[in-house]
Amino acid sequence: MSRAAIETTAEKPVALRIETILLGLALVGLLAAPFFIYPIFLMKMMCFALFACAFNLLLGYTGLLSFGHAAFFGGAAYFTAHAVKVWGLPPEIGILVGVLGAAVLGLVIGFLAIRRQGIYFAMITLALSQMFFFFCVQAPFTGGEDGIQGVPRGTLLGGLIDLHNEHNMYYFVLVVFLLGVVAIWRIVNSPYGMILRSIRENENRAISLGYSVQNYKLGAFVMSAALAGLAGGLKALVFQFATLTDVTWQMSGEVILMTLLGGIGTLIGPIVGAGIVVTLQNALATSEFPVTIATGLIFMICVLIFRRGIVGEIYAYIDRRKSAGN
């Protein structure tokens, strides 16, 4: 039985051009946004968008479905919160601690998980991240059920920029978010990224071409984990706390949903998906309707009729129009 691989549309040149235009527009919007919209909400959106982009680096461009990315996101939130609050480190170093911690965690989990493929890979990452969750419940430095509360945001560049000012924090998050997205874009479009895609399309052929596929997979896993850690560390500073919520398997599911909804293997898809999911959660938080049911329903609908995601479907539509016109 032959099966179609994960459906993506990223390679088309038309997709790239639209992405560039949209990103330009989005950038202008993001620069002006905090004057019109509640900055914390926007920062939350950017943290999750970066998280989803990091996740997509693995699923969309390497074809590996990790069901345990919450470990890196939530783990980094703990590391950063601890470094800033207990060790008294400045925020930029604190985030770096979070990123490094997530990368080390990614190295360990990735090393074990890449020993199996496909569906087993998903189950192993899920199980290992659940193990990390239990570790976080019991470890003394995470504060158990309470989490780490009252994390100071501190000041950037040795006291130059005070992050307790909401707008300063916002532009700091925006800069980190953009750097993260650009880094992912660079990775995806580098020769390294091409090899990752070849692994996604046909792993055996990549092996026969002489690539040490396992090393590439592990490399992609660690990079994805580190970038997810960047998002997690940032979130800890924005909300000034780190809790167990961010290391649960539900969180791992959430980032899959964002990526799937927006479009697996598209650069802006995960950003769109994260925006929709975070907005939806905010809207449902005040209503009676449980978030889990909404999340589950979107999952089922996406998988059944919408596998390319919103952005992917738009690209496919434009492609059809173009080929019909020629």
Added chain:
Amino acid sequence: MIFGIPIQAFAGQLLVGLINGSFYAMLSLGLAIIFGLLRVINFAHGAQYMLGAFIAYLILAFGGIGYWPALIVAPVLVGLFGIVVERLALSRLYDVDPLYGLLFTFGLALVIEGVFRYYYGVSGNPYPVPPALTGAVNLGFMFLPIYRGWVVIASLIVCIAAWLLIEKTKFGSYLRAATENPKLVQAFGVNVPLLLTLTYGLGAALAGLAGVLAAPVYQVSPLMGSNLIIVVFAVVVIGGMGSILGAIVTGYMLGVAEGLTKVFYPEASNIVVFVIMAIVLLMRPAGLFGRDA
């Protein structure tokens, strides 16, 4: 005394481990049967287990229908639910990447759990032990609650019955053949789509049955399945899904390993299965009984 541990505590934890192992075995068996034929990892397995327990709880609360009828009613209902799910949704996903099946059933699990959480909250609801199985027997070195002994025996019966069904019956031989080569079996005139539907229904029914058995031991709560299913995934990775017997044996073994850890190093008891999984992945990536690398 064994290694400085009182024998009562030792035997008690061993029994708890054996009971947990019974549920690991029944659930990983269902997962393995479904995966073998459908190539779908049924994330909703935990939710279907919870559904079985809740059906038993609800028909007792509202219909006065007790434990023994529930042992039949709940699996049948959960099985029918599984058949509907397979017909409406899963059957549309056989020609795309297997990961979509995992993602679909994950969404399904969230919806089922969300609905029960909405109506019943997260706290557990007690389910009474049936009158015929209350009390305990004195084994000399420990008191064995009869219901717990029954769970171990019943799960063994279920596992053996499922194994016989697959290895010794006509249905089982079709099932095994279709696992090896579905197109060829279809060409011989076997209705493979129907076989897929029935298999998913059977797997779901097994989960539902495990849920009824679990109802008096653990409390009936909307989250009882999701906490368990991740451990069962690890069990499945350890055992490898190549063999039915492997899934059963691994389930019991890991339950016991967990129980023993509770005696000697309680802090690690909820991560020991994952640690064993990591070790197995390092030593024998295909799993203890696995055939596929």
